[in-house]
Amino acid sequence: MEAFGLLLHGFGVLLTGKTLLLMMVGLVLGIFVGVLPGLGGPNGVAILLPLTFTMDPTSAIVMLSCIYWGALFGGAITSILFNIPGEAWSVATTFDGYPMAQQGQAAQALTAAFTSSFIGSLCAVLLITFLAPMISSFALRFGPPEFFAVYLLTFCSFVGLGREAKHKTIISMALGLLLTGIGMDTISGQLRMTFGSTDLLRGINFLVAVIGLFGISEILLTMEERLALRGHAASISMRVVLGVWKDLPKYWVTLVRSSFIGCWLGITPGGAIAASFMGYNLAKRFSKDPDSFGKGRIEGVFAPETAAHASGTAALLPMLALGIPGSGTAAILLGGLMVWGLNPGPLLFVEHKDFVWGLIASMYLGNIVGLVLVLSTVPIFASILRVPFAAIAPMIVVSCAIGAYAIQNAMFDIWLMLLFGVVGYVFKKIGIPLAPFTLALVLGSRAEDAFRQSMIGSGGSMGVFWSNGLVGSITTLAIALLFWPLIDKAFGNVRRLWNPAVT
Amino acid sequence: MSLTDTEISVDDPTAPEADSPAVTNNRSVEIVVSLLLVGLAALLGYDNWRTGISWDSTGPQAGYFPFYLCVILGGASLYGIVAALRDRTTATETFVTRAQLRRVLQVFVPTLLFCLAMQFLGLYVASFLLTAGFMRIIGRIAWWKSLLTAFIFTAAMFVTFDIAFDVIMPKGPLEAAFGY
Numbered sequence: 001m002e003a004f005g006l007l008l009h010g011f012g013v014l015l016t017g018k019t020l021l022l023m024m025v026g027l028v029l030g031i032f033v034g035v036l037p038g039l040g041g042p043n044g045v046a047i048l049l050p051l052t053f054t055m056d057p058t059s060a061i062v063m064l065s066c067i068y069w070g071a072l073f074g075g076a077i078t079s080i081l082f083n084i085p086g087e088a089w090s091v092a093t094t095f096d097g098y099p100m101a102q103q104g105q106a107a108q109a110l111t112a113a114f115t116s117s118f119i120g121s122l123c124a125v126l127l128i129t130f131l132a133p134m135i136s137s138f139a140l141r142f143g144p145p146e147f148f149a150v151y152l153l154t155f156c157s158f159v160g161l162g163r164e165a166k167h168k169t170i171i172s173m174a175l176g177l178l179l180t181g182i183g184m185d186t187i188s189g190q191l192r193m194t195f196g197s198t199d200l201l202r203g204i205n206f207l208v209a210v211i212g213l214f215g216i217s218e219i220l221l222t223m224e225e226r227l228a229l230r231g232h233a234a235s236i237s238m239r240v241v242l243g244v245w246k247d248l249p250k251y252w253v254t255l256v257r258s259s260f261i262g263c264w265l266g267i268t269p270g271g272a273i274a275a276s277f278m279g280y281n282l283a284k285r286f287s288k289d290p291d292s293f294g295k296g297r298i299e300g301v302f303a304p305e306t307a308a309h310a311s312g313t314a315a316l317l318p319m320l321a322l323g324i325p326g327s328g329t330a331a332i333l334l335g336g337l338m339v340w341g342l343n344p345g346p347l348l349f350v351e352h353k354d355f356v357w358g359l360i361a362s363m364y365l366g367n368i369v370g371l372v373l374v375l376s377t378v379p380i381f382a383s384i385l386r387v388p389f390a391a392i393a394p395m396i397v398v399s400c401a402i403g404a405y406a407i408q409n410a411m412f413d414i415w416l417m418l419l420f421g422v423v424g425y426v427f428k429k430i431g432i433p434l435a436p437f438t439l440a441l442v443l444g445s446r447a448e449d450a451f452r453q454s455m456i457g458s459g460g461s462m463g464v465f466w467s468n469g470l471v472g473s474i475t476t477l478a479i480a481l482l483f484w485p486l487i488d489k490a491f492g493n494v495r496r497l498w499n500p501a502v503t
Numbered sequence: 504m505s506l507t508d509t510e511i512s513v514d515d516p517t518a519p520e521a522d523s524p525a526v527t528n529n530r531s532v533e534i535v536v537s538l539l540l541v542g543l544a545a546l547l548g549y550d551n552w553r554t555g556i557s558w559d560s561t562g563p564q565a566g567y568f569p570f571y572l573c574v575i576l577g578g579a580s581l582y583g584i585v586a587a588l589r590d591r592t593t594a595t596e597t598f599v600t601r602a603q604l605r606r607v608l609q610v611f612v613p614t615l616l617f618c619l620a621m622q623f624l625g626l627y628v629a630s631f632l633l634t635a636g637f638m639r640i641i642g643r644i645a646w647w648k649s650l651l652t653a654f655i656f657t658a659a660m661f662v663t664f665d666i667a668f669d670v671i672m673p674k675g676p677l678e679a680a681f682g683y
Binding site for chain 2: 050051053054165167168170171174175177178181185187188190191192193195216219220223224226388389390391393394395397398399401402405406409411414415418421422425426427429430432448451452455456460
């Protein structure tokens, strides 16, 4: 059990007064961000990232990941008390959570949501603890062609498996990859696509783009809505908590099923939303009494919350092991790693043991501290919603501006942030997904480097991507995923030809 | 409005009306965006072609990878135009109503002014003006509340970033007068 020893070492790194304090600060900020309308996990992490620039990487990642856990917990508060899902993946939580609050069972629903979030995350963290070191040590043997194949696989799975129109996913991805090419070319030293501008020489910073795309555009979108709201206040007593926990074993099948779905979908890109709905629907289908769902059934809170959190946490697995983020937030955390001078990828486990195991230990600790914190402070956070949005919106704008400026101390970045804000607003409205854009921005230059290094190694032959069993199967799988909808359709047609009776 | 202990209620005095007429539909916006993207792809593609898109002794030239991305982007955007023209449903989907657009501009224009002001007055003064002005004009919140909130927020930001975390922000004449 090498992982176990290293994990204990990780806890050793964490258990200092300063780190624990940062953890609490991160969680509180995160819950705050999760509760506020118009902000959520990725936005919160992107905006608060500059706070961590002057910290050492371990403290920084602990604080950031705690912001993320906090935001996940916070999203449940608004879904249940106000019927406003803070994030797309808390939509399924409102189905039964809000009816429970209306029936005066808000405290039970909240306890159920927080507890199941905790269980979901815990399952995913266990998976990360034991699987991530194995994957990364396997990936240590990867050369440039293998890495390019893995990047290709990530991009293709977005196109092939995403639910958005294919050409829109491709547009978003190609645009992101193109933007990373702006500036000085790292291999030849030539300038590309700068058109003589000295500001573009530095390239387009990933975090500036993310702050614009998620922060500014989200405010514009939120302002379109009617922002009046009405909901329930709640406080949670110890008796309610114990009552819900006592019933927990009854729902073990739902919890296990949802955790499994969450972990599985979390590793594939963009899975949290799908996971929460799938968790909910499966719980409903396997229930003896499916009609009672949607009317305030506690299982209807357990199922989606467990799945959403398991998948939100599992999204960090490919990020840690391979340097490929599984979600938008993971992509932003990855951007953070690069700012702190760490090179994401399998070498992280070898070169920065303290950092990796500190992070994994912080996932355990952060979730436990977070659970206690939300259970005890719900009334305070729910009352944040009394603050009118007109007061919150300018503060978010200012925080975005601080974040964007702090990265490179450049006024040009502020204008770039504004531009990306408008782009994000328009893209979201016409259904061009932003997650592939973010992913392409963070992986773009590394994908290009891997491609060119493999080409240099092979003397320009594309055959290098099929030169051995490993890289060949990854590349083939990537291409199969790209054309997955067509293959799926073809199989369906073949099956119908063989067996016309079954349609 | 009477409120019990168990309820939270927030009003939105300047909410957009639900029956406001549409400014434009999704289809037109999709076509315009696709056209812009085709233009961008052509422009960047040309620049990369100038940089060099062929192979030399050291492997692909600097423009090779981005050039083919431009081709993909251009192709997908052209397909987007065709798809938008053929799809009848998006023509009836509202992109934004007039009332919504007004609200969005109510945030966007102050943000733009804030970015401009930041260059001359420094971030902190600009953020004070933005917060106070926005709360008063858009949120119809009492002057004293707006000014006080803006002051506390700006001061908290200054202490957090400039003093505690050493993140340097653009400063203007006011900070200079205080010796920062």
